[in-house]
Amino acid sequence: MSERLFELFDEYAAAYARGERPSADDYLARAGAERSQLAALLDEYLRRAPVQPPNEDDRRYLGLLLAEEPPLLALRVERGLRVDDVVAALIDRLGLDQTKRAKVKRYYQQLEGGLLDSRRLTKRLRSTLGDILGAGAEAATAWRAPSQTAPAFLRRAEANEAIPAAPSAAPAAEDEVDHLFTGGGEHEPS
Amino acid sequence: MHDARDAEDQRLLEAREHKLLLAGYFTPVRDRCFFRLGSREAGDEAAQRVFLRLWSELKAGKTYPVPFRVVVWMVTEWTLRGFPMGRREVELPDDWDPAAPDAYAEWEADHDLGALFADLPARQRQVLDLRYRLGLTPAEIAEQLRIEANAVHQALHNGHAKLREKLRV
Numbered sequence: 001m002s003e004r005l006f007e008l009f010d011e012y013a014a015a016y017a018r019g020e021r022p023s024a025d026d027y028l029a030r031a032g033a034e035r036s037q038l039a040a041l042l043d044e045y046l047r048r049a050p051v052q053p054p055n056e057d058d059r060r061y062l063g064l065l066l067a068e069e070p071p072l073l074a075l076r077v078e079r080g081l082r083v084d085d086v087v088a089a090l091i092d093r094l095g096l097d098q099t100k101r102a103k104v105k106r107y108y109q110q111l112e113g114g115l116l117d118s119r120r121l122t123k124r125l126r127s128t129l130g131d132i133l134g135a136g137a138e139a140a141t142a143w144r145a146p147s148q149t150a151p152a153f154l155r156r157a158e159a160n161e162a163i164p165a166a167p168s169a170a171p172a173a174e175d176e177v178d179h180l181f182t183g184g185g186e187h188e189p190s
Numbered sequence: 191m192h193d194a195r196d197a198e199d200q201r202l203l204e205a206r207e208h209k210l211l212l213a214g215y216f217t218p219v220r221d222r223c224f225f226r227l228g229s230r231e232a233g234d235e236a237a238q239r240v241f242l243r244l245w246s247e248l249k250a251g252k253t254y255p256v257p258f259r260v261v262v263w264m265v266t267e268w269t270l271r272g273f274p275m276g277r278r279e280v281e282l283p284d285d286w287d288p289a290a291p292d293a294y295a296e297w298e299a300d301h302d303l304g305a306l307f308a309d310l311p312a313r314q315r316q317v318l319d320l321r322y323r324l325g326l327t328p329a330e331i332a333e334q335l336r337i338e339a340n341a342v343h344q345a346l347h348n349g350h351a352k353l354r355e356k357l358r359v
Binding site for chain 2: 019024050054117
């Protein structure tokens with residue numbers, strides 16, 4: 001085990017002990033080839049270390065995890081909007097081709113149901129969703145449907161909205177809509 | 191080492207502040223699931239299962255004869271066991287009995303940082319405690335214990351060796 005690995009462990013553990021929230025993702029990325037060893041060390045540490053008091057983010061994200069219905073759905077209903085209203089607003093504000101409406105709707109429904117990885121949304125899309133649904137949209141997209149209940153959400157969505165057919169196994173080349181919903185995250189320029 | 195946390199957890203349990211109780215475990219459970227499963231996506235799904243399980247038990251009025259943190263880590267371990275090798279269909283056992291005698295006997299020692307370093311000299315244990323329980327810097331530790339900086343670094347080195355031995359990393 002390298003000295004570098006222990007340095008990373010020591011830095012993370014001391015920061016956690018001080019009540020900070022060191023980024024686990026960043027530390028594993030910094031470990032490079034020793035990523036799995038660092039993960040094992042930090043797992044062992046967290047299993048044994050005193051648990052720190054929660055901060056605001058802990059409370060907010062836990063609330064999202066435990067939500068009984070998708071928080072994005074709750075935000076939309078709160079604003080008196082139908083799915084079609086949100087889709088129309090997205091197309092309008094993002095300047096998308098009207099013929100892509102069904103595709104935008106399908107992606108939005110997956111997002112609202114917690115079935116799309118929200119980390120892959122582009123910043124432009126996040127910002128536009130915030131404009132349409134309010135400031136809570138960002139946190140609301142982090143919610144995921146528990147795997148055992150996801151089919152129920154899908155069935156309900158299908159009954160209400162008649163979702164267009166899923167893309168074929170060999171999809172066409174990525175277009176702007178695909179990019180908006182799946183092209184964000186770590187590879188997106190800041 | 192965990193006395194303050196255990197007392198706070200007990201207070202929150204009695205006050206039925208269940209969300210606040212669980213929020214304290216949000217980051218360590220989420221990060222442990224990430225460390226064990228290797229991806230955020232799988233880790234978050236596992237973490238959500240852990241919290242949904244605990245939430246449903248608390249809402250149902252379940253009580254525990256052991257510190258709540260032990261229950262959290264036990265449920266976390268069970269949940270994670272179902273994830274490696276793609277066996278996501280493995281569910282938590284519904285028949286677990288937290289009131290059973292000795293159900294957690296081996297867990298208590300296995301979930302304490304102090305126990306990991308128990309066979310090191312007392313002064314070295316103090317250094318590790320101040321570093322990994324309170325997060326003090328090496329300079330602050332040296333000042334508080336009135337020892338040389340080299341002694342702090344030696345204690346940290348020995349603590350790391352213990353970890354390596356324990357984990358065979």
